[in-house]
Amino acid sequence: MMNLETSIAGLRLRNPTMLASGILGQTGQSLLRVAESGGAGALVTKSIGLESRTGHGNPSVIEVDNGLLNAMGLPNPGIDNFEEEIRVVKEGGDGIPIFGSIFAKGPSEFSLLAGRMAGYGVDAIELNLSCPHASGYGIETGSDPEEVSKIVEGVVNTVDIPVFAKLSPMVPNIASIAEAVEKAGGHGIVAINTMKAMKIEPEIGKPVLSNKMGGLSGPAIKPVGVRAVYEIASEVKIPIIGVGGILTGQDAIEYFMAGASAVQIGSGVHYRGIDIFKKVCAEIEEFMKANGYTQISEMRGIVHPPKPGV
Numbered sequence: 001m002m003n004l005e006t007s008i009a010g011l012r013l014r015n016p017t018m019l020a021s022g023i024l025g026q027t028g029q030s031l032l033r034v035a036e037s038g039g040a041g042a043l044v045t046k047s048i049g050l051e052s053r054t055g056h057g058n059p060s061v062i063e064v065d066n067g068l069l070n071a072m073g074l075p076n077p078g079i080d081n082f083e084e085e086i087r088v089v090k091e092g093g094d095g096i097p098i099f100g101s102i103f104a105k106g107p108s109e110f111s112l113l114a115g116r117m118a119g120y121g122v123d124a125i126e127l128n129l130s131c132p133h134a135s136g137y138g139i140e141t142g143s144d145p146e147e148v149s150k151i152v153e154g155v156v157n158t159v160d161i162p163v164f165a166k167l168s169p170m171v172p173n174i175a176s177i178a179e180a181v182e183k184a185g186g187h188g189i190v191a192i193n194t195m196k197a198m199k200i201e202p203e204i205g206k207p208v209l210s211n212k213m214g215g216l217s218g219p220a221i222k223p224v225g226v227r228a229v230y231e232i233a234s235e236v237k238i239p240i241i242g243v244g245g246i247l248t249g250q251d252a253i254e255y256f257m258a259g260a261s262a263v264q265i266g267s268g269v270h271y272r273g274i275d276i277f278k279k280v281c282a283e284i285e286e287f288m289k290a291n292g293y294t295q296i297s298e299m300r301g302i303v304h305p306p307k308p309g310v
């Protein structure tokens with residue numbers, strides 16, 4: 001019997017596809033739609049901060065070759081106004097796990113926000129340590145293993161639900177950041193966030209995004225994400241959620257084989273519609289049937305060389 005269920009850090013997912021942070025994740029109703037018509041196995045909220053923010057001006061999302069470039073600037077309603085959205089998902093979501101994503105300026109702010117999110121009833125915390133286009137809130141923090149360690153330790157000591165750290169690929173050694181997360185007691189890794197990028201309009205001699213630079217997502221970054229998950233899986237034992245450029249079941253399977261236990265989909269919603277989660281699951285099933293797999297875990301990490309002594 002084929003089974004798409006997967007389990008990460010003690011959370012059971014009916015299938016291994018999750019909504020990535022920042023796409024349809026700002027209201028309880030849109031999150032519910034992704035669970036119900038979309039078929040996702042778990043949901044991640046938009047990254048929420050201490051205060052409400054309007055984000056950068058338009059244009060803030062554009063299409064580029066094989067991807068999207070966004071500089072949203074972390075628009076969000078602020079933690080005080082987010083309780084109601086989580087309540088809507090918890091009441092209507094049929095038990096589907098919801099991850100509360102947060103961004104903050106330092107360890108104590110992260111702990112404060114995580115405590116509030118956990119109090120609202122989310123099933124896990126996702127720490128956004130990696131936004132490439134909101135100054136003071138992103139990759140500066142996420143590329144320093146000591147700072148990452150302090151943030152994760154603080155949050156783990158504040159909440160009693162699993163804590164995931166979302167990492168940037170724009171560091172020389174992503175596995176060393178993941179090791180810092182593991183040593184600090186983090187329960188899982190999410191990799192990758194977008195990569196800092198830019199598009200110029202030659203006719204007007206100006207960058208297209210109002211913020212000039214943004215984060216690249218979609219198919220263009222999939223090989224980077226797969227590489228990052230492979231490197232992380234070589235060094236840590238905590239579960240990994242792969243994200244970056246997943247449009248098809250085959251894309252998700254690349255991430256499983258690199259070492260991921262589940263995947264998130266963001267830009268794919270733009271390319272294939274809200275029911276991309278159902279489509280990707282059907283394609284994963286088809287591949288498993290054709291190749292004699294019955295569980296996601298049988299594919300996990302199979303491209304890694306066997307460990308000595310095993």
Ligand SMILES: Cc1cc2nc3c(=O)[nH]c(=O)nc-3n(C[C@H](O)[C@H](O)[C@H](O)COP(=O)(O)O)c2cc1C
Nearest residue numbers: 020021022047070128193217218244245265266267
């Ligand atoms: C419009 C947009 C908004 C995003 N907002 C967030 C966010 O608030 N927090 C976060 O951690 N990642 C955010 N991301 C990054 C995605 O969650 C994901 O890591 C990245 O886009 C790569 O996956 P994809 O290729 O499937 O989109 C955003 C991405 C896009 C395209």
